[in-house]
Amino acid sequence: xxxxLANHSLGNWxxxxxxxxxxxxxxYPPTSSHSYRTGISSYSSYxxxxxxxxxxxxxxxxxxxxxxxxxxPGGQEEFWFGAAQPLLPIVWSLEWPPDIIQAIQRxxxxxxxxxxxxxxxxxxxxxxxxxxxxxxxxxxxxxxxxTTAVAWANKLRSSSCHFAHRILRLLTLLDTVPTAxxxxxxxxxxxxxxxxxxxxxxxxxxxxxRFWTHWxxxxxxxxxxxxxxxxxxxxxxxxxxxxxxxxxxxxGQHQPANKQVSAQTVLLALxxxxxxxxxxxxxxxxxxxxxxxxxxxxxxxxxxxxxDPSPKRKLxxxxxxxxxxxxxxxxxxxxxxxxxxxxxxxxxxxxxVGEYTQTTQTARRRTIQFRLEDVTxxxxxQVLCSTLPLQTLLSQCTAATLRISNQKNGRRNQxxxxxxxxxxxxxxxxxxxxxxxxxxxxxxxxTMLGTYFTGHKHVAKQVTVTDITTALxxxxxxxxxxxxxxxxxxxxxxSLRAGGAMALHLGGVPAHTIKILGRWSSDTFLIYIQEQxxxxxxxxxxxxxxxxxTPNAAIQPTLRLLNS
Numbered sequence: 001x002x003x004x005l006a007n008h009s010l011g012n013w014x015x016x017x018x019x020x021x022x023x024x025x026x027x028y029p030p031t032s033s034h035s036y037r038t039g040i041s042s043y044s045s046y047x048x049x050x051x052x053x054x055x056x057x058x059x060x061x062x063x064x065x066x067x068x069x070x071x072x073p074g075g076q077e078e079f080w081f082g083a084a085q086p087l088l089p090i091v092w093s094l095e096w097p098p099d100i101i102q103a104i105q106r107x108x109x110x111x112x113x114x115x116x117x118x119x120x121x122x123x124x125x126x127x128x129x130x131x132x133x134x135x136x137x138x139x140x141x142x143x144x145x146x147t148t149a150v151a152w153a154n155k156l157r158s159s160s161c162h163f164a165h166r167i168l169r170l171l172t173l174l175d176t177v178p179t180a181x182x183x184x185x186x187x188x189x190x191x192x193x194x195x196x197x198x199x200x201x202x203x204x205x206x207x208x209x210r211f212w213t214h215w216x217x218x219x220x221x222x223x224x225x226x227x228x229x230x231x232x233x234x235x236x237x238x239x240x241x242x243x244x245x246x247x248x249x250x251x252g253q254h255q256p257a258n259k260q261v262s263a264q265t266v267l268l269a270l271x272x273x274x275x276x277x278x279x280x281x282x283x284x285x286x287x288x289x290x291x292x293x294x295x296x297x298x299x300x301x302x303x304x305x306x307x308d309p310s311p312k313r314k315l316x317x318x319x320x321x322x323x324x325x326x327x328x329x330x331x332x333x334x335x336x337x338x339x340x341x342x343x344x345x346x347x348x349x350x351x352x353v354g355e356y357t358q359t360t361q362t363a364r365r366r367t368i369q370f371r372l373e374d375v376t377x378x379x380x381x382q383v384l385c386s387t388l389p390l391q392t393l394l395s396q397c398t399a400a401t402l403r404i405s406n407q408k409n410g411r412r413n414q415x416x417x418x419x420x421x422x423x424x425x426x427x428x429x430x431x432x433x434x435x436x437x438x439x440x441x442x443x444x445x446x447t448m449l450g451t452y453f454t455g456h457k458h459v460a461k462q463v464t465v466t467d468i469t470t471a472l473x474x475x476x477x478x479x480x481x482x483x484x485x486x487x488x489x490x491x492x493x494x495s496l497r498a499g500g501a502m503a504l505h506l507g508g509v510p511a512h513t514i515k516i517l518g519r520w521s522s523d524t525f526l527i528y529i530q531e532q533x534x535x536x537x538x539x540x541x542x543x544x545x546x547x548x549x550t551p552n553a554a555i556q557p558t559l560r561l562l563n564s
Contacts, residue, residue, distance in 0.1 A: 076118055080129075092125050115146035119153060166280065196279075211272035214254045218245050229277065230285040238285050239296050246270060246297070250304055263304035270297065313527065315490040317499035319425070321475045322347050326424045334437065338452035338463050339471050341430040345449075346468075346496040347503075348427035349402060349416050350518035353493040356450045358462030368405040372438055373445035375431060376401040386435050393432045400431045404519075414519055468493045 075095040096104070103109045122142050127135065144150055170189050177185045197205065216228050223241065230238045249269045252259040274286045288294045325340040342356050356370055377384040378399040386393070399419045420428035434449050441453040441460070450463040472495060473488035481487070497518065504514045511526065 076121065078122075080125075088129075090125070090129050094121055112146060112148040112152075115144060115149040116152060119144060119149065207268060208272040208275055211249075211269040212276050214249070214269065215245060215273055218248055218254070222248075228273075229280070229282060230273075231277065231282045233285075235288075235294075239294060242270060242273065242286065242297060243300055245273075246300055262308050263301055266304055267301055270301075314492040314495050314498065315486050316502035317347065317472060317476075317491060317495040318481070318484075318486075319347075319499075319503055321472070321479060321481070321499075322425050324475055324479055325471065326430075334452040334454045335461070335463075335467075336471075337433070337437070338450065339467050341434050342450055342463055343468060343471060343496060344425060344430040345427055345434070347500045348418055348425075350497050350500045350514075351416075352497060353465055353468065355404060356448075356463070357465050357468060357493070358448065358450060370402055370404060370449040371445065372435065372447045372449065374403045374405070375435055375449070376403070377428075377432065377435070387439060390432070390436045393436065394429055397428055397432060400428045402431075416517065416519070465493050468496075472496070 075093060077091070077093040079089065079091040100109065104114070119142055123140070126140065144153070173189075174182055174185060212228075219226050219228055219241070222244070226233075226241060230241065233241075246266050246269070248254065249266050250261060250263075252261050254269075270286055274284050277283065277285055284291070286293050286297055322344055325343050329340045330336045345351065346353070346356060351370075354369070358369070372386075375386065377386055377393065377397045378401065379396045380398055384393060384397055388396075397420060399417060401415050401417045403413060403415045405413060418427050420426050431449075437453070438447050438449075438451055441458050447460075448462060451460050452463065453460055469492055472491050472493065476482075476486055476488050476491050501514050501518055504517070505511070511523070514520075515523070
């Protein structure tokens with residue numbers, strides 16, 4: 001339990017409202033000679049070490065100072081007696097297991113965590129020592145002088161703390177499990193919780209936590225009498241609070257800039273409230289009796305969407321920009337070599353930027369970058385060994401296949417195949433140069449394709465999204481593509497993927513083939529092509545004006561008159 005406590009800050013929820021019914025830590029009465037039977041409840045199986053009750057017929061006066069027993073280096077010792085209600089005097093001790101003692105010595109566990117666990121131990125000892133009926137409708141005062149532990153306790157004891165609710169339910173379930181099976185049951189609980197938390201990428205979960213915090217702060221500052229969990233409120237009250245919060249987010253009052261946000265951001269904020277409720281086992285507060293989003297909230301979001309400015313998507317990058325990057329490719333700068341090669345590969349293979357660049361965050365993502373082991377080089381139908389000399393690979397390789405383990409849309413182990421063009425912008429040559437450069441410095445097959453080694457120590461670094469975007473904007477500026485209505489402001493790293501799709505469309509490739517090559521799960525890729533309407537609509541007006549006459553005989557005289 002302590003290891004669980006250290007990982008998740010548990011134990012806070014046991015503090016209920018403060019009263020003086022039972023006071024642990026009060027001075028031991030010298031005249032008392034009552035004895036308390038040595039025993040341990042079923043809850044002791046949750047404790048990290050053996051929990052022992054001392055016979056109070058031997059009062060440890062000599063060990064008491066200021067109402068507390070000195071804490072041993074390997075555990076916790078305390079004594080209790082009743083105040084407002086009678087309670088047989090209790091002296092109890094708790095030993096930390098060896099791994100916890102080592103963690104304390106190495107400063108891996110803070111005093112705040114130990115104090116917090118002591119609060120939990122107080123509650124468990126109390127349940128073991130006092131009849132259950134006595135604790136019904138009773139409040140317990142647990143004294144603690146650790147400010148951080150008290151702050152955690154006050155926060156997590158709130159009825160709005162869904163995390164505390166889950167822990168309570170799990171502990172209740174564990175109490176029904178045979179002692180010998182509890183470790184296995186706890187392992188299953190932890191495995192299920194871990195799988196649930198990893199069911200979304202870190203950015204999505206972080207976004208939910210962020211908006212849930214805004215929701216809590218909004219209620220605390222504006223509606224302090226209401227709780228964040230809305231399950232017990234009637235539908236009109238829920239809708240009123242959620243609508244007010246949506247207006248609060250829309251106005252940007254949750255951020256320092258106070259700048260109006262889009263309807264999509266408001267929708268994300270409401271979705272965070274909905275998901276937090278459902279993850280806690282509560283009904284969706286946004287739903288009506290049919291389980292659908294309530295019409296009041298739908299119309300509010302739709303009004304925001306209608307007043308949002310039109311989105312301006314980034315433009316497709318033409319082939320001339322890729323040619324410029326390869327012509328100006330520096331042979332003595334590994335960083336720029338990697339950037340230019342990756343731009344070429346991304347343009348021809350229609351790659352998403354997250355598939356070949358490194359982000360600044362270390363959190364989990366769904367998309368896995370292309371690695372060295374994901375590249376297969378071909379000489380027609382024969383696989384080429386990637387360790388062959390550079391010139392041999394450049395002369396013999398006729399095609400290359402990239403296999404992506406996982407991607408944004410959740411599809412796994414898809415492959416993309418392209419053939420060599422034998423010109424300056426050949427994507428196969430760019431892949432070969434990447435593979436050769438990496439193999440010169442490491443044999444690790446999991447090395448990312450966007451890795452480059454620099455300096456006399458050959459330090460491994462990763463090409464970032466910023467590197468790609470900067471290179472593309474500079475290229476557009478140097479080539480003067482503004483005369484074609486393509487400015488640096490219109491370009492981003494996504495312009496490579498859109499540019500490849502546009503080139504395929506202009507080359508007469510069917511939309512279905514473009515969709516397969518780009519691994520699009522819908523027809524959204526057409527949006528990027530339609531943005532540059534000149535290429536998308538070329539020749540359409542001519543085809544429309546040459547449409548054959550209608551065969552309807554009733555209007556033939558009129559048509560002959562118009563054509564005369």
